[in-house]
Amino acid sequence: MSGVVKYTGYINDHFKVRGHVSLKDEDTDPPPEHVPEELEAVYREGATCVSVQCWNAAGAMFRLVIDMATKSLLPPEGEPPVAKIRRSLGFRLEWLFQNGKLPTDLQELAECIKEDGNDGAHDGTLTQNEALDLRDFTYTLLERLYTAPKRLELAATRRRERRGDA
Template identity: 55%
Template sequence: MSILVEDCPRCGTQKIAFDVRGANCCGFIEAFNGGKIPEYEVYCVCRECHQTTIYICDSKDRGRDLSKIDWNMAFFQLTDMADIKRTVTPADLDVGEPPEFLPQNINDAFEEGAKCLAIGCFNAAGTMFRLCLDYATKDLLPDSSEEPNQKIRRSLGLRMKWLFDNNRLPEALRDLAECVKDDGNDGAHEGVLDKITAEDLEEFTYLLLERLYTEPQRLAEAKARREERKRSRP
C-alpha cells in the first residue's frame, strides 16, 4: 500500500505515516500554456489516530491519471507520484456569497457567518449575521441629538423596529425581520440557535444588505452607463 508521511491535522502527530486509500479527480486548473491540469482529492488514513484526511494534489506526470492507480497494490510514496498542495478544510464547503458592493467590515462579517452556518456552528453564524445588521442599521440612525433614545439605539431589535416604523427600512422586509427579536430573545445570546433560525437570519440579512447597498450601486452604475451612451451619440 502507498503511504504519505506528513503531520496529521486531525490528531497533531508530526511526521506520521498515512495509508493512501484512493484518489479522485475533482476538477481542473488553468496552466500557463492555456491547457488544463487535473486536480485530485487523495483519501489518506493516519496510522496514529485512524482518522481520514483528504489532500489536494497534482500529478507529477501530467499524463498519469491518479484516479486509475490501485493504491492498495502500490509500493511507492504518494509524493513520488504527486505534488501535495493542501488539505481539504471547511473553507472548501459551499457557502453563501454576500451581496455585492458591501462595506468591507460588513462583507467580512457576512462571509464569516456563512462559513459558520455551512459547518453547523449556528450560534456563531447568528452572531455574525447580527453583526452585519448592527453595522448597517446604525448608519441609518439620525444624529444622536435626535430620536430614538439610547435604549433603542443600543438594541438591534428595538432599533430595527424604530427604523421600520419611521420608514427608514423597506416595509416589505418587516415580516422577515421576525428572526431578529429584542435583545436576548432570538437565541443568539442564549446559545440555542438552530439551523432553521440561523438560515432565516442569513436570508433576511442578505435581502436587507442587498436593498441598502447592492441595488443603489447597481442603479448608479446603470445611470452612469446611460449617461455615457448619451455622450457617445453623434
C-alpha cells in the same frame, strides 16, 4: 531533475501562506455585491459558520451584520432617536420601520429574525433552519440597502456616458 524537485530551500519562502483549505472553504455563500468591507467580513464569517454547521455562531454573526447595517441608517448623533433606540437592535428596527428607513415588507420577518439572532447569541438554541433564515434575511437586507442602490447608480452612470452627459 530540475526545478522544484532540485530546490533545496523552503518552498514557503516563495509563497504567502494564509491558512489551509478545509471544509469551511468548500461551500460558503458570498455576500451580495457592493456591501461595505466591514459588513462583508462579518457576513463571510457567518457564512463560514453555516458551512461548518455552527448554527449559533452563524446566527450571532448575521445578527451582528444586521445591527451594523441598521446603525448606518440612523440620523447623526444629537438628532432623534434617543440613545435607547440607538443601542438596541429591536428598538432600532421598530424606529427604522416607523420612520420609513427600512422597507415595510420586511417588518414582520425582521422581528422573528431579531429574536432568532438573540437566541443564537444569548441562549445558544438555534437550529439549522433558523440560522439559514437569518442568513437569507441578512442577504436580502444587504441587497436592499447596498446592492440595489449601487446597481441603479452604476446604470445611471453608464446611461449618462452613452448619451455623452458624463
